[in-house]
Amino acid sequence: xxxxxxxxxxxxxxxxxxxxxxxxxxxxxxxxxxxxxxxxxxxxxxxxxxxxxxxxxxxxxxxxxxxxxxxxxxxxxxxxxxxxxxxxxxxxxxxxxxxxxxxxxxxxxxxxxxxxxxxxxxxxxxxxxxxxxxxxxxxxxxxxxxxxxxxxxxxxxxxxxxxxxxxxxxxxxxxxxxxxxxxxxxxxxxxxxxxxxxxxxxxxxxxxxxxxxxxxxxxxxxxxxxxxxxxxxxxxxxxxxxxxxxxxxxxxxxxxxxxxxxxxxxxxxxxxxxxxxxxxxxxxxxxxxxxxxxxxxxxxxxxxxxxxxxxxxxxxxxxxxxxxxxxxxxxxxxxxxxxxxxxxxxxxxxxxxxxxxxxxxxxxxxxxxxxxxxxxxxxxxxxxxxxxxxxxxxxxxxxxxxxxxxxxxxxxxxxxxxxxxxxxxxxxxxxxxxxxxxxxxxxxxxxxxxxxxxxxxxxxxxxxxxxxxxxxxxxxxxxxxxxxxxxxxxxxxxxxxxxxxxxxxxxxxxxxxxxxxxxxxxxxxxxxxxxxxxxxxxxxxxxxxxxxxxxxxxxxxxxxxxxxxxxxxxxxxxxxxxxx
Amino acid sequence: xxxxxxxxxxxxxxxxxxxxxxxxxxxxxxxxxxxxxxxxxxxxxxxxxxxxxxxxxxxxxxxxxxxxxxxxxxxxxxxxxxxxx
Numbered sequence: 001x002x003x004x005x006x007x008x009x010x011x012x013x014x015x016x017x018x019x020x021x022x023x024x025x026x027x028x029x030x031x032x033x034x035x036x037x038x039x040x041x042x043x044x045x046x047x048x049x050x051x052x053x054x055x056x057x058x059x060x061x062x063x064x065x066x067x068x069x070x071x072x073x074x075x076x077x078x079x080x081x082x083x084x085x086x087x088x089x090x091x092x093x094x095x096x097x098x099x100x101x102x103x104x105x106x107x108x109x110x111x112x113x114x115x116x117x118x119x120x121x122x123x124x125x126x127x128x129x130x131x132x133x134x135x136x137x138x139x140x141x142x143x144x145x146x147x148x149x150x151x152x153x154x155x156x157x158x159x160x161x162x163x164x165x166x167x168x169x170x171x172x173x174x175x176x177x178x179x180x181x182x183x184x185x186x187x188x189x190x191x192x193x194x195x196x197x198x199x200x201x202x203x204x205x206x207x208x209x210x211x212x213x214x215x216x217x218x219x220x221x222x223x224x225x226x227x228x229x230x231x232x233x234x235x236x237x238x239x240x241x242x243x244x245x246x247x248x249x250x251x252x253x254x255x256x257x258x259x260x261x262x263x264x265x266x267x268x269x270x271x272x273x274x275x276x277x278x279x280x281x282x283x284x285x286x287x288x289x290x291x292x293x294x295x296x297x298x299x300x301x302x303x304x305x306x307x308x309x310x311x312x313x314x315x316x317x318x319x320x321x322x323x324x325x326x327x328x329x330x331x332x333x334x335x336x337x338x339x340x341x342x343x344x345x346x347x348x349x350x351x352x353x354x355x356x357x358x359x360x361x362x363x364x365x366x367x368x369x370x371x372x373x374x375x376x377x378x379x380x381x382x383x384x385x386x387x388x389x390x391x392x393x394x395x396x397x398x399x400x401x402x403x404x405x406x407x408x409x410x411x412x413x414x415x416x417x418x419x420x421x422x423x424x425x426x427x428x429x430x431x432x433x434x435x436x437x438x439x440x441x442x443x444x445x446x447x448x449x450x451x452x453x454x455x456x457x458x459x460x461x462x463x464x465x466x467x468x469x470x471x472x473x474x475x476x477x478x479x480x481x482x483x484x485x486x487x488x489x490x491x492x493x494x495x496x497x498x499x500x501x502x503x504x505x506x507x508x509x510x511x512x513x514x515x516x517x518x519x520x521x522x523x524x525x526x527x528x529x530x531x532x533x534x535x536x537x538x539x540x541x542x543x544x545x546x547x548x549x550x551x552x553x554x555x556x557x558x559x560x561x562x563x564x565x566x567x568x569x570x571x572x573x574x575x576x577x578x579x580x
Numbered sequence: 581x582x583x584x585x586x587x588x589x590x591x592x593x594x595x596x597x598x599x600x601x602x603x604x605x606x607x608x609x610x611x612x613x614x615x616x617x618x619x620x621x622x623x624x625x626x627x628x629x630x631x632x633x634x635x636x637x638x639x640x641x642x643x644x645x646x647x648x649x650x651x652x653x654x655x656x657x658x659x660x661x662x663x664x665x
Binding site for chain 2: 301
């Protein structure tokens with residue numbers, strides 16, 4: 001048995017024979033030809049054929065519902081029409097008496113090289129598209145048969161690299177997994193592998209020709225491939241593969257099913273996203289909405305303060321892409337650990353307790369209003385929730401709403417269309433949680449930001465390794481704040497969600513459901529597993545008892561911990577005790 | 581000749597898919613459409629060259645339209661840029 005490592009793109013196990021994928025290497029003659037017109041005619045016929053093939057790939061991908069990859073092939077076909085970069089230079093080379101093959105290699109290689117030297121990673125990766133087109137042109141010019149490169153039986157495909165058109169042409173029913181020597185995690189192949197969920201390893205430098213036909217196991221979890229594995233490995237990984245398949249099949253069945261407990265209590269399962277690129281994951285994982293769209297990316301990805309139009313474009317793209325789902329966009333949350341040069345923020349001794357989020361926004365109303373205007377304009381294109389972060393006092397919410405109203409009036413005067421929207425706040429400070437009753441009067445929804453709420457409640461920096469034994473993500477004080485926030489919200493008809501990491505914490509899901517949480521917003525990949533948990537819950541057994549806040553301190557045997565006494569049930573709840 | 585300026589808002593810049601759509605759109609007019617950034621320029625129909633300019637978010641480009649239907653073409657281009665880039 002031999003073991004080789006690479007970089008995994010997709011988890012999972014593939015078991016089977018290896019098929020070495022080796023496209024033809026062409027010998028291109030440097031000799032000059034006399035019939036220039038004939039070469040140009042061959043070249044033009046080849047261009048037409050490749051364009052036709054690329055358009056056919058486009059149709060194929062559109063039919064399969066892969067709009068993104070389809071667009072690549074449509075662009076490929078158009079690239080070949082580029083007179084300045086492709087057609088005229090090729091013709092010039094042929095005019096000197098070179099063959100069509102020679103001209104294609106020369107010109108396409110030059111263009112690919114130019115792309116590969118560009119600064120921006122996206123454009124650098126486009127050199128692969130040019131090489132792909134070159135190979136397609138050469139295949140046609142040499143009359144190569146590319147149909148049978150994949151073999152006839154299911155196999156783990158091993159290649160130098162795969163061009164987008166090669167990846168798409170692959171017969172998926174014969175593909176168990178994919179290993180390449182080259183490739184980047186940004187390549188089309190990687191993107192496609194992710195969307196198709198093929199176990200995939202790239203940058204596996206030790207590939208040799210003698211792997212062809214050997215039995216192997218690709219272990220995505222451990223980023224390695226076993227050639228001729230031992231029985232022990234075979235047994236272990238076969239079991240793991242079976243388990244994966246059963247789990248996945250079960251999760252897939254949950255798409256379109258309600259997020260509802262056995263006794264009929266519903267919860268909305270939303271996704272946390274960081275930008276327009278995540279829209280696809282929201283849909284694929286059947287999220288019912290977006291509970292937290294971090295708008296920071298528009299600020300962090302821009303060298304200068306982003307304009308209203310720039311922001312509008314990004315918000316619109318997400319709202320439109322996900323309509324009619326609710327999309328909650330959190331207003332600018334920079335400061336603390338997220339700093340930006342053009343904001344010219346002072347260095348602070350204690351940034352977590354400093355000038356951040358809504359505190360910056362309310363101090364710089366012109367800056368804030370650009371975002372609010374962009375959000376209001378985007379509201380016409382979907383179902384929007386606007387959420388203000390780092391709130392501690394009611395006046396902050398009132399002032400945010402006042403600015404929003406001002407923007408709305410301005411936009412209406414300009415004749416801009418504005419849709420409906422909900423207004424909410426993050427509950428991520430103990431101050432906000434304890435004043436939830438008053439805050440609820442001002443807003444449609446609350447979203448508990450449990451990461452900050454934990455750190456502000458316990459005075460513990462989660463990043464600090466020294467504090468690990470003191471940190472308790474299920475600290476009773478935190479859980480009580482969460483529960484009381486839910487109850488306060490409900491007293492005022494304000495719906496309450498969780499968008500921090502605790503939202504996906506399997507140990508707390510049932511607790512949150514018992515407390516009547518309305519929405520849980522989690523990483524898109526956690527949606528279906530969470531739905532499964534919810535559907536397996538039966539809360540009826542709790543419903544006869546009087547509710548009580550429950551705290552589950554994490555067991556930490558190595559560290560002595562102060563004892564936590566469970567609170568006796570109090571019908572009026574925490575606020576009743578404080579203010580009653 | 582008609583021209584207008586536009587600042588790219590798309591996070592990836594002028595990338596393959598919408599650039600392809602731009603090329604297609606530009607071909608429906610008789611006028612020639614140029615995209616100019618600094619000293620570089622490319623015809624909107626020359627997809628490779630256009631992408632080779634590496635136009636990114638925040639870049640200001642000038643779109644120059646020249647030809648018999650330049651009024652209509654420039655209007656269509658302005659609309660297209662606002663929607664796609």
